[in-house]
Amino acid sequence: AVQLVESGGGSVQAGGSLRLSCAVFGYTYSSYCLGWFRQAPGTEREGVAAIDSAGTINYAESVMGRFTISQDNAKNTLYLEMNSLKPEDTAIYYCAAGPFLMIGVGVPESTAFGYWGQGTQVTVSS
Secondary structure, eight states: OEEEEOOOOOEETTTTOOOEEEEEEOOOOOEEEEEEEOOTTOOOEEEEEEEEETTTTEEEEETTTTTTEEEEEEEEEEEEESSSGGGGEEHHHHHHHEEOOOSSSSOOGGOOOOEOOOOEEEEOOO
């Protein structure tokens, strides 16, 4: 069974940094897309960043230049380095996986991903 486990969330002041990790277990597709999403209370789930097995990377405009997505294939782990955090970045962050390659710009819709982690809370105070 495929399992995604996030870690690294927490509380930080505005301007600070956090690094989220997502350990991926049991995912054997040769072509894949891994993504980070977030959801704040009362809002829809929003795509933050995504990376696929062809090396394509896309970011949401709201995080471009501040967040960096990366992966360590040897450790089967996905990362999201978040710098210059703002209070509006406060949300539960989820990692997701799907057996496809990205086409075009932007983070794919959440419905394209079939596997999800349980989420990790990120809170940014002003």
